[in-house]
Every structure is written in structure tokens, then in C-alpha cells.
Amino acid sequence: MGRWEPDARGRLEQAALDLYLERGFESTTVAEIAERAGLTERTFFRYFADKREVLFSGSAILKELLVQTALDAPSAATPIEAVAAALEAVGAVLQQRGQGAQKRRRVITANAELRERELVKMASWASALADALRRRGVPDPTAALTAEAGIAVFRVAFERWVQRPKKHDLPRLIGESLDQLKAVTAGRS
């Protein structure tokens, strides 16, 4: 093992995001990322399996937060309230990441393979959220429906937020979007 480097992971993430935006994801090498971060390739591979993982390694933690928050909601909470709490908890973490989340989004939008990977990630979140609702005793199809619709709302709120992350508050945008979904479905006669 090499010597300890303060916040090596964070420095590698920031260097990678900047390089992906400057040169494109495809054209950037791990050697360049490590150099920009002032670290070695060996240190890079201690944290990430490959350069794509820099963009997706945080997803498992967010999914776990999503599931745990849904499970921890008060037992009196309705399915949509449990989902709202879960989405807002994830939103709060992304809000803190601010510019990093925005840069990540721009990198992913620019690359078809990364866009597909992001779709797979969101589908896996929806599936995990539906499972959490089932563990709360919510039957299907309500569990699947609430989870899938919740993730749809999250995506729309995230797209709005990422345009202007300093101006908007992501958890609040998620709440507003859920209110809008309620208003939209009320338009069904």
C-alpha cells in the first residue's frame, strides 16, 4: 500500500470530471486522471475499477439511502409519503454535491454508453424502492406503481435542478414535482 493521501478519492473524482468535460470521456485515460489529481495510477485503482466507475461508484450508497429512508418512514406514512421522504433524502445529498453533480450530468449526457448506464441505474433504484415498499406491507401493483412514478418524478426534478443547482433546492423541487404529479393525475376524469 502507498502512503496515505488526504481525500484521494475526492481529488480523483474532481480531476476525472474536469478531464471528461475538457477532453471527452472516451479520450481521457486513467494515467491523465491520476496525474491531474497529483496521485499515482495505483492509487486510482485502489478506489475505482475503471474510469466509468468514477461516475457510478456513488450510486450504491444513494440507492441504500433511498431504501433505508423508505423503510424508516413512520408506519402511518402512505406509500407516496415514504417515497417522497426517500427521494428527498437522496436529493439532499446531491444538493450538497452541487457542482460535482452538475458536471457529472454533463459528462453523462454527452456519451451514449453512459446515458444507457444511467438508465440502468435508475431502473435499479425503482426496483429497490418497490421492494422497500413491499417490505412495508404495500401490495402490488401499488408498490411498483408508486416506486416507478416516484423515480419518474425524481428524474424530472433532477433535470430542472441540474440546470441551476445554485438557484434551486433539489429536495424542494422533488416535493413540488410530487405536488404537480398529484395535480396532473387529478385531471383524469
Next chain:
Amino acid sequence: MGRWEPDARGRLEQAALDLYLERGFESTTVAEIAERAGLTERTFFRYFADKREVLFSGSAILKELLVQTALDAPSAATPIEAVAAALEAVGAVLQQRGQGAQKRRRVITANAELRERELVKMASWASALADALRRRGVPDPTAALTAEAGIAVFRVAFERWVQRPKKHDLPRLIGESLDQLKAVTAGRS
């Protein structure tokens, strides 16, 4: 050009689906599909670019139906009513395909690459549906939200239907699922 073969496309599709289920998508060759259908490889390539296209060539037509039905909804229709009409129109086509749609689903579920391609397809439907709503004068974020939530509802309804396509009516399941979404969002205090 070879001689005309009655319903060559349909025969190729059926042969391909059966082989994908029997041998796996990866292990099936175009030569085997053509042979099973009693046609030549040359005929296969007149209809499909490759063996994956057999599963996805119908998607563009369904997307066009989705968009046109949303655009053609009465001007007094609310956004969710326009989306409901569009989803039910697609549902009616899939209902007619019956067992073919069910087989296709089983093939896709068994293969990670095909599952990703299916996610990309559904994301493209959601995007096209949102554009149709904007052309109806629906502002964002309502347009994006209604379209994304509508596609989420469609997916849940489709999953229920595909388990028992003879028992259930897909357009009706879509309508029921939209009602359930309305009930779910009403649970938001």
C-alpha cells in the same frame, strides 16, 4: 430481389422469437432463423439489419402511434387524458399481438444487453410523449412529468399483463393503473 414470400416478416419474427427462447438470443444465428422460417438469409436482411432488430423494429411504429394519438386527443383533454389515450392505443396493438409480445418480453428479460436496449426505448418513448404534450401547449415541467409518469404506469401495467395476456386486457389495465396512480398521489398530504 427474390420472389415474394407471403408474410415473410411475420414468419421471420415468429421463428426468431421461438429460437431465442429455445437456444438463447446469443446462441441463435440469422441462418437458423431463416431456415426455421423456410426463407433465405438474404430475405432476412431485406427486413432486419440484424437479429436484435427483430425485437425492436416495431418500436418506431408504436412510438409514432403514441405521439399521434396524444396529438389527436380533443383539445379539451387534460394532459393526463391525452397521455392515457396514447398509452391505451399502444396497449391495444400489443394486446392484438398477444403471445408474440409475451415471448418477446421473455427473451428481453433473459439478456442484459436487451434489457438495456429496452430501457433506452422506453426513455425515447417518454421523451417523444413529452414533446407531443408541448406541441399541445402543455408547459414544462408538467409535460415532462406527465409523460414520464405515464410511461412508468405503462411499464407496470405491461408487466402485469404479460404474465397473463389472455386473461387481462392491456388497455384496461393501463386505465386501471392510471386510476391507481391518482389514488396513490392523493395519499400525499
